[in-house]
Amino acid sequence: MANKPMTKTQLVAALADEMGSDKKTAGAxxxxxxxxxxxxxxxGGAVTxxxxxxIYCRERxxxxxxxxxxxxxIKKDADKVVKMTIAKALKDSVNG
Structure with a gap:
C-alpha cells in the first residue's frame, strides 16, 4: 500500500522548496x-x-x-459530478 496522501502543509512546503520562495508565497x-x-x-468549464x-464537470x-x-x-434526480482525466505523461511516469 502507498504512503499517506500529502497534506496541504507538506504540499506548501514542497512548493516553496521547488519555487525557491517562502511558504507564505507558495501557500498563496x-x-x-x-x-x-x-x-x-x-x-461548467474545464481546466487542464x-x-x-x-478537471471537468459532467452532468448525470x-x-x-x-x-x-x-x-x-428510488428515483435520483439529475446532478453534476466533478471528474478528472489523468494525463498520459503522469500515467507513464507512474508505470514506467
Missing amino acids: ALDAVTTVITKEVSS LPGVGK PERMVRNPATGEQ
Whole structure:
C-alpha cells in the first residue's frame, strides 16, 4: 500500500522548496490555483493541468438507484459530478 496522501502543509512546503520562495508565497499560489479551478469547473468549464490531467464537470441524468439497506428502488434526480482525466505523461511516469 502507498504512503499517506500529502497534506496541504507538506504540499506548501514542497512548493516553496521547488519555487525557491517562502511558504507564505507558495501557500498563496496554491490557494489562487485552487480558486481558479473551482470557479472554472463550477461554471461548467474545464481546466487542464499540463502533465497532470484535466478537471471537468459532467452532468448525470436522472436515474433509478437502489437503497442497499431495504432494496427499495428510488428515483435520483439529475446532478453534476466533478471528474478528472489523468494525463498520459503522469500515467507513464507512474508505470514506467
